[in-house]
Amino acid sequence: MLYSTLVILLLMALVIIIVEKRQSETIQEEAQKRGVTMARHLAAVSTNALLTYNYVILEQNAERVVLEEEVLYVIIHDKEDKVAAYSQHDEKQGMILTDEVSQKAARARAPLIQPILYGEKEVRVLDISIPVYIKESQEKWGTIRIGLSLEGMSSQILKTRLNLLLLGGFAIVLGILGSVFFARRITQPISKLVGTTIAAAEGDLEQAIDIHTGDEIGELGKNFNHMIEQIRLHRNELEDRLRQITSLKAYNDNILASMTNGLITADSELKVVTLNERAEQILEKTKEEVANRSLDQVLGDRHPLYGMMAETFAQDRVIFQPEIEVKRSEEPMWLTASASVLTDGEGKKIGVLAVFQDITGIKALEEKLRQADRLAAMGTVSAGLAHEIKNPLSAIKTFVALLPRKFQNPSFMEKFNITVPREIDRINQLVEDLLELTRIREHLFVALDVNHLILQVIDLYSEEMKKKQIHFENHLDGTISQIQGNAETLYRAFSNLVINAIQAMPNGGTLRISTGLISSENPDLRIAFSDTGMGMDAETTKNIFNPFFTTKDKGVGLGMALTHKIIEDHKGTIEVVSVEGKGATFVLSLPVAKK
CATH class of the missing domain: 1.10.287.130 (Signal transduction histidine kinase, dimerisation/phosphotransfer (DHp) domain)
Structure with a gap:
């Protein structure tokens, strides 16, 4: 009750202040517009008199305007800022007024309004000055000044303020009486509503409000009853869904437990969330060990699975690795693995999942x-x-x-x-x-610079290539990563390919060797040996890598077969593309070294 009364008082006071302020501003604006209009009109009718220095006409104009309501004085300055006319003060004609207001008005190049106190009674006045110009000239020929009294305006503002205060007081009294009436009408039903709400909040949803006021409170009671009914239904529905989710979780847990593949998931911070039984066996970790720990702590930052999952989440793409080697306490294990991003219903990334299978036995x-x-x-x-x-x-x-x-x-x-x-x-x-x-031989693989190895082979056969007028085109990419390989066997394989190209160009030609990554999605290294020699027919292309297959008079046909085996031992591939009479291209693919 007290609060509502204070609110009404504050609101009414605010309304009165705003209305009074707006009304005062409006009255002042109207007074200024009236004064400026009179001054402009006087300037218009006095321009010719100023040009001809006709002080009689100017004095008549001034005396006529000063008769207007609220106009206290009219002053007309000529081109030299002297008084050409001063209403009711003929003695000042020809003088230069030295007071600050007159000086500002005389210097003004645009309309100027100055609030001042005028006369012995210090009446509040607006001194409105308008400079006089003639058409097509920037030279000032005089100034028209009108002193407009603000006393009438102040009286009007005071009356407005009193009216607003009376109206506001009446509205406040009426508002207080109304608030008392409506407060008594509202508080009792609201008390019932509050009590029922507290009971419902404590879990008792068997509640109903019996309010028949026929107004908004009664409607609120009906809506509250409807809301309680809906909450009761939603609670029952949520309990059913909870039972379904619990059953579904148990079903999913059974699926994960029975999977022959390992499965691991991580959240958006790359902390482990799920690890099934097969993953525990492969990774030699338990759920308790990895729970809420980051992947790099669980697997190590050099583990291939960690690298796949981190890259998948960062680049938002699926990654598949047909073969990855995992170091274990007993012996190395080979896995095939894929990683993909987990998203919510809105497509937002929430984690990453990796599925992997032990293929050690298959290999x-x-x-x-x-x-x-x-x-x-x-x-x-x-x-x-x-x-x-x-x-x-x-x-x-x-x-x-x-x-x-x-x-x-x-x-x-x-x-x-x-x-x-x-x-x-x-x-x-x-x-x-x-x-x-x-034979099956365990080669010692180390990090190798393929470009350097190829250039060594070219240096070896450079003299023979010069004799046969074979030009070498170097298209080696200096930015490629190193590979893991055996320098001796790869040197032999590259030598066989260069020798084959030299033999295919007895009359000279071009040997073009290029290196580079296959693509941004496939980081394997691509090496191409291209010649402009005789080329091969389809039968030769098909059997080129078979042992003892040769089309040359010399040799036993083991060079290309050995080259094929060396590339295969490096987990790479080699293919040949050739058109008879147009040369041949051998394309090698080798995996880059893991960083």
Whole structure:
């Protein structure tokens, strides 16, 4: 009750102040407009008199205007700022007024309004001055000044203020009486509403309000009853949903527990949220160990799974790795893994998920199958080996058979010492190449600069390329990352590809070697050896990497087969594209070194 009365008083006081202020401003603006209008009119009718220095006309104009209501004085200054006319003060004609107000008015180049106190009674006056110009000239010919009394305006403002105070007082009394009446009408139903609300807040939703006032309070009571009913229904619905969610969680937990793949999820801060049983076995971690810990703490910042999940979340894209090696306490494990971003219903990133599978057994089986394929190919290789060994063995056999009879012949012995070791070396190199092609060897892989290795090979064959007029085009990307590899075997593979290109261009040409990343999404290294030689037909392209396949008069056809095996040992691929008569391109793909 007291508060409502104070609010009404404050509101009415605020309204009275605003209205009184607006009304006062309006009255003052109207007074200023009236004074400026009279001054402009007087300036218009006095321009010719100022130009001709006709002080009589000017004095008449001044005396006529001073008769207007609220006008206390009219002063007209000529071009030299002297008084040309001064209402009711003829004695000041021809004088220069030195008071501050007159000086400001005389200097003004634009309309000027100055509030002043005039006369002995210090009446509040607006001194309105208008400079007089003639058309098409910037020269000032005089100033018109009108003194407009503000006493009438102040009286009008005072009356307005008194009227507002009376009206405001009446409104306040009426408002207080009304607030008392309505307060008594409202408080009782509201007390009931408050009591029922408190009971509902404490969990008792079996509540109903019986209010029949027929107004907003009664409508509020009906709405409250409806709200309580809706809350009761929503609570029942939420309880049903909670039971469903609990059942669904148990179902999902069973799925995660029965998965043969490992699964790990992390939130937006890359803290572990979920780890299923298979993931515990693969990572050798328990749920309790990893709960609410960051991925780099759980896996280590060098772990390939951590790198995949961090990159997936940062770049908002799916990453799949067909093979990654994971170091474990017992022995290394090979996994195939994929990572994807988790989003909410609005598409906002909320975490990252990784699914991975142990393929160590599969890789071992693949290696056994590859070995079996090599052994199966040995039948074909044996036929080629027998053919290649037959000629040097025949030569050796012939020389050995003649040795007892021609032992004392210097010419024979010279040929014997040259031919027999050469053919034995030939057979030994052939056997070494075959062993290299079929054996499983653990190479020591280190970080290598592929560009440097390629340039070493080019340096080796640069003289031969000059003799055959073969031009080398260097398109090596100096910004590429290093790879993990064996320098000796890769050097041999690159040498075989360069030799093959030189042999394909007997009449000269261009050897173009380029390096670079395959794409932004596939960070593997791409190496291309392109020549402008004779090219190959479809049959040659198909069999180029088979052992003992060759189209050349010299050689046994093992170079490209060894090159293929070296690239395969580096977990890379090699492909050839060729058009007969237009050259060939060998494209290698090698994985870059993990940082």
